[in-house]
Amino acid sequence: MFRISAEPLDPAALQRTLADTHAGACVTFEGWVRDHNEGHPVLALDYEAYAPLAEKEGARILAEARAKFAIRGAVCVHRVGALNLGDLAVWVGVTAAHRGAAFDACRYLIDETKARAPIWKKEHYADSATAWINCATRGDHADRVKI
Amino acid sequence: MFRISAEPLDPAALQRTLADTHAGACVTFEGWVRDHNEGHPVLALDYEAYAPLAEKEGARILAEARAKFAIRGAVCVHRVGALNLGDLAVWVGVTAAHRGAAFDACRYLIDETKARAPIWKKEHYADSATAWINCATRGDHADRVKI
Amino acid sequence: MITVHIQYFAILREQRGLARETLATPAPTAVALYEELRARHGFTLPPDRVRAAINEEFVAWDTPLREGQSVVFIPPVAGG
């Protein structure tokens, strides 16, 4: 299951959907809003998604993970909206009979989701500047476009 | 923090101890009691530990992980006692600024804990046999000693 | 001229100043439409940093546009 959520995520409820006595391993990844990025103090984030396409791409990523790794269950939910420091931005959970597959698949899911899903992040800095991450163009500061 | 626990583990409480706005990633591993092992139906497990030495070795493993990986926090708690299918046997949580270190350190912690900590597992099978895992000797079935 | 429905996200939404519009365009392809809008609104991202989606699927830049389609331009995603 891959989902975009405008509501806060509930990791315990998400993990309960993975309960499975054939599984010996459950690996989860949580992405938290961090107070810095490449040396810049960060105060808050906005996440925005093109949800229909993100969910289609997410379903493809899940299918790839199932084909590559011997996993049992897999869930990825990405938050959108205004997030504060420490907030949960993305939750990925994978179960498998053995832990190697669970670790590898969890890593694959978050790496591919971040690389491919149409989800964007705007950082709000302590100096009240903002930037859409990875959207800088030649002449902009680093890889930020400050607006 | 590395601990042996005779009481059921509380993952939410353990994860709260890792809250940290410098961290952008939290990776957790949960070991669950699985209903099979190498083709044998498993009904239940006993875990037993030599707790003082397990906790010392665990502290060494945590120190190694901190030296090898750029992590912020790390916790490992292993349950002992009689466990049923689906029960949580071990919980590992690691936070880091970036997810690569969190994944690598979490994997390191569980791999080293399983390989080095004096913790033993006895499986109870559907045919009422039992076996201490990895304690078979020449002539025993596979790597089990059935008692 | 055909009529297409465009949704804007993230930096393109901010640079366009709105989230969606329906417009008539002579652009024969997705990339031609992006260049038309980029010239008009001053989008900073060149086409090689943007992807196109039509009717909720990624498409190649040279995909022909058809009447009534939903078009989205995808700026670089959050990554990291």
Next chain:
Amino acid sequence: MITVHIQYFAILREQRGLARETLATPAPTAVALYEELRARHGFTLPPDRVRAAINEEFVAWDTPLREGQSVVFIPPVAGG
């Protein structure tokens, strides 16, 4: 003869039939004590599959035993 305190775990606890005992032994080293107990109680694990701990630390098999120490023999751990 020295007196040592032994704790047994897992398969050794079951094969010994108790969890701890204090005993007098002529064994000069950890491995000699293990072989003495193995002969007496029929432990199935040979010394090369077992480790020794003295006073809550792993030690080499040829470590000398001293009066009053706590000795634990560590069968193969759960692993996997």
